[in-house]
Amino acid sequence: MMSLTKWRQSHEDTGYILQKNAPITQAIVAQLRMRKAHSVFKWVKGHAGHPGNEAADKLAAEGAEKEDEDEVVLTIPPDFAVTGAKLSCMTQKLAYRAIRARKDAKTKPRPRAVANLDMITSGLQDRFGIQLRDETIWRSLRSRHVTREAAQFLWMGIHDGFMIGTHWLRPKMADELKTRAKCATCGELESMTHILFDCPAEGQETAWKLLKKLWQLTGCEWKRPCWGTAFGAACAVFKSADGARKHDLESLWCILCTEVVHMIWKMRCERIIQKGGAEFTRRETTNRFYSALESRLMVDRRVAAKASSKRALKPDDVARIWHPILEDRDNLPPNWVVQSGVLVGIKRRR
Structure with a gap:
């Protein structure tokens, strides 16, 4: 009006x-x-x-x-x-x-980007019962709970812009380069879905199991992410029994899911490019998982400590969002977010 x-x-x-x-x-x-x-x-x-x-x-x-x-x-x-x-x-x-x-x-839309957006839409509808437009999905990548590095990865992934899988099978590619289209571990044709959810190489399976244990601390039902719910994590909707939205839980899911998928991708690239195909150990994956989340928590604390605008992340926001998964969460001082001398870590479940 x-x-x-x-x-x-x-x-x-x-x-x-x-x-x-x-x-x-x-x-x-x-x-x-x-x-x-x-x-x-x-x-x-x-x-x-x-x-x-x-x-x-x-x-x-x-x-x-x-x-x-x-x-x-x-x-x-x-x-x-x-x-x-x-x-x-x-x-x-x-x-x-x-x-x-x-x-x-x-500009005509990229066919692969359209297909990936459809997967995100269907994944979010199946998991959360919501229907979203493509504009909403693109806009969610600019969420304050998605880091710039993770947003760039998600954007490239939706556009299918990474040099993996069928990109190596282009007609003008040399035969020795075409061999890179297949996974060095299992021999399957590589895709982002394979890397993040299906590859038997050490990394993705351990990361998702660790995230499951961590998510159970929130008391919310766990459902293993798929391609659509992972790349559309910033659009997730969680509701209470009376239908009220749990915004803090939605923010936490966005943070955890985007950090984990980005970590899995970085580990895959490091394994292929820097380590010559040598796999990580489970201990290395576990350490990287908690290190990534604790680093992200530290970033949120620093941002909240300097919050000035209305839309900026406030200390109370950080405390509410991260509270379910913190170690010794009930004994933290009231203003632990802005106190640099207070050590706070992610709860590790055995």
């Missing part, structure tokens, strides 16, 4: 560049202008028994249950079409966004 009233003029002046669902908003504004009477908008409280609001909720629920989407005509008559942006309102940010939007519209 605000897009049609308070922010309408601002959106029109800037050419709807930063406005989400711009075609829908523009079509509605055009329809309102074609009316020969005044249009009045009145805000009503949701879920308060208002007849109009209840009817709208009913129609929305019916629309969500449809198997096929309705075709919505968004054509705007030329006399009512407002195009472009005012030069007086144009900024470098707006110009950059407009250029990127035009380029993105002409």
Whole structure:
């Protein structure tokens, strides 16, 4: 409603560049202008028994249950079409966004990226019962609970940008390079799914078992991640018995899952490139697992200690998120997050 009233003029002046669902908003504004009477908008409280609001909720629920989407005509008559942006309102940010939007519209999506996004969508729906758009999945990679290094790995993985598997089987590849398409341990054709979940080489199986033991400390049901739930970890939804979302648990899952998949990938690369195929020991995997999580906890503590903006991670946030898996968690001082002299570690289950 605000897009049609308070922010309408601002959106029109800037050419709807930063406005989400711009075609829908523009079509509605055009329809309102074609009316020969005044249009009045009145805000009503949701879920308060208002007849109009209840009817709208009913129609929305019916629309969500449809198997096929309705075709919505968004054509705007030329006399009512407002195009472009005012030069007086144009900024470098707006110009950059407009250029990127035009380029993105002409760029065809990568088939493998589309297939991977479908796997994430189906995995999240099966595990958490949620349906997400591709934009939501991409945006989740910028979550404050995903490190920059992990986000880059997830982004490349979704785009299938790593040189593994079938990438080595391109026609112009030399025969000696084509042998790299198969796993050096089991001889299977390598893929990200194989590396993270199926490879018998020491690393992934131990890491997931350690994560299972750690996750059981939260009291939440454990289900072994798949490709979709691992790469879509930042979109996970956990709810209590009464339907309330457990945001702290969602944040913890995002941190743990993204750190583990990134660790498995780094260990695989180190095993192939630096160690010449020599496998890690189980003790080395265990030490790396806890070292990665404790390093991440230290990063969160440092970030929270310097928090200044409203969206920054606060000390209370860090304490709530990490509390279920900390060693001696009930005996920590109240302000342990910002006290550099307090040693805090991840609880190790035997």
